[in-house]
Amino acid sequence: MKKKLMAGIIVTLLFASPIVMPTITEATSVEELESQKAELENKSADLNSKIQSQENTLNNLESEKANLESEVEKLQTDIDAVVLELKAQEQKLADSEAKIEKLKAEIEKLKDLIARREEKLEHQARTVQTDGSSSDMVELVLSADSLSDLIGRVGVVNQLVSANKDIVIQQESDKKEVEKNEQAAQDEKVAIESLKAEIEVNKNNLVAQKAELDDKIIQVATKYDMTESEKNQFVKEQAVVATQTSVLSSELQEERQRIIEEEEKAQAAAKKAEAEAEARAEKAEAEVAKASASEVKQTSKSSTTSSSSTSSTTSSNSSGFINPSGGYNTSSYGYRIHPITGVNKLHGGIDFGGGGPIVAAQSGKIVFAGYHSSWGYYVKIDHGNGVQTLYAHMVSGSLLVSPGQQVSQGQQIGTMGTTGSSTGVHLHFEVYVNGSRVDPANYL
Template identity: 90%
Template sequence: MKKKLMTGIIAALLLASPIVMPTVTEAASVEDLESQKAELENKSNDLNSKIQSQEETLNNLESEKANLESEVEKLQTDIDAVVLELKAQEQKLADSKAKIEKLKVEIEKLKDLIAKREEKLEHQARSVQTDGNTTNMVELVLSADSLSDLIGRVGVVNQLVSANKDIVTQQENDKKEVEKNEQAAQEEKVAIESLKSEIEVNKNNLVAQKAELDDKIIQVATKYDMTESEKNQFVKEQAVIATQTSVLSSELQEERQRIIAEEEQAQAAAKKAEAEAEAKAAEAEAKQTASSSSSNSSKGSSNTAPSSSSSSSNSSGFIKPSGGYSTSSYGYRIHPITGVNKLHGGTDFGGGGPIVAAQSGSVVFAGYHSSWGYYVKIDHGNGLQTLYAHMVAGSLLVSPGQHVSQGQQIGTMGTTGSSTGVHLHFEVYVNGSRVDPANYL
C-alpha cells in the first residue's frame, strides 16, 4: 500500500513537473523581456536625444553658415572698397611723381637761364672795368653835337641802364620761382611718402581682412566635421559667393589677388625673420644664464647674481597703450570662453578708443589671428617686444617694417578673435618670453 502510495506520489510529481517548471521559466522570461524593453526604451530615448541634439547642432550650423555668407559678402564689400581706394591712391602717387618730374624740368630750365644771365652780367661788368668807367658815360653825353644828338645819346644810356635793371629784376624773379618750385617739389615728396605709408597700411588691412574671411570659413567647415574634400569644396563655394558679391572688374580682381599674394609673402618672410630672431635671442639668453650660473657657483654664495630687469622695468619709459581701465591682469585665471584654468599672458584694458604704441619701435606684424583677432606686434630693440590684440577690423594704422613713435596710434580697441567684449589685450615679451606688463607700465 505504501509502495503504491509512494508510486502514486512520484507519478503525481512527474505529471505535475511539466506544468510547474514552464511556469517558472515563463515568469523569468517575462522579467527579462521587461528589462530588455526598458533598456531598449532607454537606448531609444538616448538616441532620440542625440538625434535632437544633432538636429539642433545642424540647425545652429545652418544658421551660422547663413551668417557666414552674410559676413563673406560684407567682408568682400570692404575688401573691394580697400582695393578701389588703393587704385585711387596709386593713381595719385603716379600723378604726384609726374608733377615732381615736371617741376624738376622747370627748375633745371630756370637754373640754366639764371646761369646764362649771370654770365652775361659778369661779362658786362668786366667790360666796364676794362674798357671804360662812369666818366665814359658822361663824356658820351657831353660830346653830343646837337640837342637831338644829346637826346639820342641819353636815350641809349637809359636803355643800357634799363636793360641791365630788367635783367637783374628778371634774375631775381626767376630765382624766387626756382625756390617756389623746389618748395613745391619738397612738399610733393612729403605727400608721396605719406601716401606710400597709407597704401602700405591699406594693403596690410586688405590681407588681414582676407585672413579673417578665410579663418571664419574654415571654422564653420571644421564645426560641420567635414572631410578634407568636403571642406575644400565648401571653401570654394564661399569663394564663389565672394566673387559674385564683388563689384570689381576682372582687372581689379586680378590686382587684388596680386596685392594679397605679395603681402602674404612679405608677412610670411617677416614671421620667419621674427621666429629666427626670437630663437637666436632665446639661445643667447640660455647661454648667458648658463654662463652666469657657472660663474656664480665658482665664485661662491658671497657674490650675488646680476640684478634682474625688474629694476630697470619701472624706468623703461613705457606709457599706457590705451586710455581704458585694467580689467584683467597677468597670471593664471579661468578662461572666460573655454572655462579652463590657464595663464593669461598679458594685461587687459577695457573701455574702447584708440590704441597707441607704448614705446617707439619697428612694427614686426600687423594682421589677423584667429585668437588675437586684428593685432600689432612692435619690436623695441634689446629683445623687448609688445603685442596689442583684438583691434577693430580694418582699423590697423601701421604695416610691417614701419617705424612708430611712442604714443602714435596703431589701431582701435575692438573685440575680434577670441574675445568676450571690447578691450585691448596687451603683452610684453623679453627675448621671446612673455612677462608681466605691469612691471613696464
C-alpha cells in the same frame, strides 16, 4: 549630410530586425520578454537621442552657415572698399610723381636761363673793364655837337642802363621762382612719402581682412567635423558668396589678387618669425614656472634675495613706457581661469577695458601687423634691446601701421575691439624681454 545620416539609421534598423524577432519567438518567460522589451526601448531612446543630437547639430550648422555668409558678404564689401581706396591712392601717387617731374623740368629751364643771363652780364662787365669805363659814357654825352645830339646820346645811355637793370630784376625774379618750385617739389615729395605709407597700411589691412575671412570659413568647417572633400566644397561655396557680393570689375579683382599674393608672402615671413618667437617664449615660460616652483622650497634667505630682485625689477618703471590706452585694467598678468576655455592658464599680459584708440607704449619698429585666430587684429613692436610689445583684439580694418614702419611713442596704431578669442571690447597688452613674456605692470 542629412541623407547620409538617415540612410545609416534605416540600415541599422533593417539589420537589427532579423536578430530581434527570433529572440522574441524563442523567449520562454514573461521576464525575458520584459527584459528584451526594455532593452529595445533603451536602444530606441538612445537612437532617438542621437538622431535629435544630429538634427540639432545640422540646424546649428545651417544657422552658422547663414551667419557666416552674412559676415563673408560684409568682409568682402570692406575688402572692395580698400581696393577702391588703393586704386584712388595709386592714381594720386602717379599724379604727384608727374607733378614733381614737371617742376623739375621748369627748374632746369630757369636755371639754364639764369646761367645764360649771368654769362651775358659778366661779359658786359668785362667789356666795360677792358674797353672803357663810366668816364667814357660821360665823355660820350659831353662831346655832343648840338642839343638834339646830346638828347640822343643821353637816350642811348639810359637804354643801356635800363636794359641791364631789367635783366638784373628778371634774374632775381627767376631765382625766386626756382626756389618756389624747389620748395613745391620738396612738399610734394613729403606728401608722396606719406601717401606711400598710407598705401602700405591699406594693403596690410586688405591682407589681414582676407586672413580673417579665410579663418572664419575654416573654423565653421572644422567645428562640424566635415570630411576633407566636404570642407573643400564648403570653402568653395563661401568663395562663390564672396565673388557674388563683390562689386569690383574683373580688372580690379585681378589687382586685388595681386596685392593679396604680394602681401601674403611678407605676412608669411613675419608669421614664421612670430611663431618661432612664441615657441621660444613658451619654452622660457615653462623654465620660469619650474624655477618658481623650486623657489617655494628655498630658505628664508632665498626669499629675501628674491624680494630684493623684485624691488630691482620694479625700478624698471622708469623705462619710459606709457599706457597703450586710456582704458581701465580689467585683468592682470598671471594664472587665471580662461574666460572662454575654462582652463587654468597663464594670462600673459594686461587687459584694458573701455574702448578708443590704441597707441605705441614706446617708439620702435613694427614687427607684425595682421590677423590671428586668437589675438584677432594685432600689432607687435620691437623697441630694441630685446624688448617688444604686443597689442591684440583690434577692430577689423583699424590697423594704422604696417610691418617695417617706424612709430613714435604715443602714435595711434589701431582701435580697441573684440576680434579673435575675446569676450568683449578690450586691449590685450603684452611685453616680451628676449622672447619671454613678462609682467607689463613693471613697465607702465
